[in-house]
Amino acid sequence: MAETLLKVDNISKRFGGLLAVNEASFSVAVGRITALIGPNGAGKTTLFSIIAGFLLPDGGRVVYDGTDITGEAPHRLARRGIARTFQIVQPFAGLTVRENIAIGAHLSRRGRSEALSAAGEVARSVGLGAQLEAPAAALTVAGRKRLELARALAIMPRLLLLDEVLAGLNPSEIRDMIPVIRGIADAGVTVLMTEHVMQAVMRLAEQVLVLAEGRIIAQGTPQQVAADQRVIEAYLGHGAARRMAVGAGHD
């Protein structure tokens, strides 16, 4: 097992009567792409928000690079090298693409012109080079997803948290985006992504964690997880795995 960059230890979060995350524990190895999957309402985004400092857990710890970062403010986590994207894209709508990315680039660059030119490089690396001077509000959904990614990359993170960057994209846009994410990981950034698009998870992730009803119910390689009975039942309902096996037997 490679060196651990992020360790989530017994995290729980309750919203009133709903236990959104229930003692979830896992670790993310450095330099890998780890995917966090699970049916709707499994608690993926809640868990993400806790790791990124936007929500306080009711119990448990988040350890990053050997340091307990539970409950630290998002801007401090960003300075530690943790970047995130938002599932519902949050562009600075009144600014251009370049200015959007420059906000991230400013983290390590004080000067305005350095940040703006660094923003240009990051934009080209995610395929936004042609729209640099366009207002962010004018981008398509796919463009906004790329912008989310570019802004996060501009802070030069060690750990990148991607919250459903492929949701809402059409199949050809997804096909275009997969190499971009692969390229980020190849450049040495550790990626933790939540994703609904299984085709992407299968192609990108080295490790898959399955969250259902707030618990981690399975983890392993994509192939191991896809064959796991608990995972199939979590998605398709109780008894589905057995019915499928029976159905296969009848053929």
Added chain:
Amino acid sequence: MKTYLSIIVVVALLAAVPMVTTSNVVLNFLVTALLIALAGQGWNLLGGYGGQYSFGHAAFFGTAAYATAILQVRYGLNAWVGSFIGMAAGALVGAVIGALTFRSGLRGSYFSLVTLAFAEVLRIIASVAPITGAGVGTLIPLDLHARAFQFQSRTPFYFIALALVAVSLTVIRAIENSRFGAYLVAVRENEDAASALGVDAFSVKLCAITISAAITAAAGCFYAQYFLFIDAGIAYGPWISIDALLAPIVGGAGTVFGPLLGALAIKTLGETTKLIAADAPGLDLMFYGLLLVGIVGLAPRGIAGLSRAISRPRRSSISTPDGSRG
């Protein structure tokens, strides 16, 4: 240098006015317009660039005006020194209000209402506290010497007001081109997204309200020296809070020249109304209201946005005649 060229040109043009006319009416008009432009520039930094709409900039204006006046009248301090202390006092009030409101996470209309409440509380305190002269107000004794920040003619006042506006324009332009300015706009556009990128939204907003308060406070110091009289209604009254936000919104919030354009526009409108309607009380305020409704409804980016839309036509939310073809 190029970024400051427009400021140099505008200030030079305004500086040439006293060579054309020495009419007290014209100069008085321009001095009050510059005063509002200065107060409005303070609001513009926090509201226009930072998206934090304050309804209570009177708190900074009034504190500075009172500090300037009281330090002279009661403690015999030099007027210039008093003005600097007044400005610092206004900035301090800004920092305190900012720390309290932003630390408790007040955003949007909650922030607006709380700033309004702070200004009103200060107004009520000032109208009863003995040190402010309570209901009588504070009168700065006449001492027409430059060292007392008082002048025979209006021309020196005009140049001082213009210099203050020039400094405020330069400061805002410099902020626009800095990391702090970029962070401030990012907080306005989306605070959560900004903090995910390492922006400490609280510090950015606190810094903005402090500078904002200092700029509006400078207008308060100037007011005290120009009119030599203040009371609670003048110093902390809603009129200055309204003018300070109306000028940048009419002129173009979040633009360097917005407050100056807006101040000239609303002062022109105010004077015209007075000419037409003679002394019907409150009529100019009605026109202000109509103007604000018109600007927000038809040209949400103010005069500056309107002129940009004309010179560089782009599709916008404003309905255009050719929109009917669709």
